[in-house]
Amino acid sequence: MTSESTNVGALPRARSCAVLTHEGGLHARPAIKLTQLAKRFESTVWIALAEQGPWTDAKSIARVMAMKTPHMATLYFVAEGEDADAATAALVNLVESDFADDDNGR
């Protein structure tokens, strides 16, 4: 995991990345978990497969699934908002924990 925070303009912005070790890549179930987690934060959250984008709305289940992210891809996250740091950290934790079940409304 790498993480950095900057404060450009009004809203805090944070970045992070993690390698998708989950077998089968970001298929339906992990994509749903990732989206549900992203939605817990007020910040706008984007996800990409490369550091320079293109960026996808991490709160859109249809768009996250459409990325068809393969096993061992690196996922990049950017969040912008008051809880940006917490959002990017939580998303990396989800990916690195292999999408372990938590209390995510299940």
Place this chain on the structure above:
Amino acid sequence: MSKNVGIVIVSHSPDVAKGAADMVRQMVGTNVPLAWCGGNPGGGLGTSVEAIVRSLDLAWSDAGVVIMVDMGGAETNSEMAIEMVPEKRRPKIVVCNGPIVEGAVMAATESSSGATLDRVRRAAEELYAR
């Protein structure tokens, strides 16, 4: 009663409706009101207005309910069912134009985070909107 938007799945086949509901439960979880119906009263393929009305009641939420349908009669019977529920509920029920399985899972994913009826409908319809 859940504050999350409910999902009703209406298919001509009870197996399809139940299977789509199983996917919602296993993939998204249990914090979304969910009901399904399918088949005609004689045990064949078809949809029943009465069964849809019951499902709307089971999955009711004050935040509203979206209906996912497969084809033809499922949609027209769902519209008839909406006319049979209490009048004040009708504006909060929408039939979605999306794929029944993927649409139900995506609508439930959106609903599970407390999204509004309109956002849940848009999630259900996003795959057809492209």
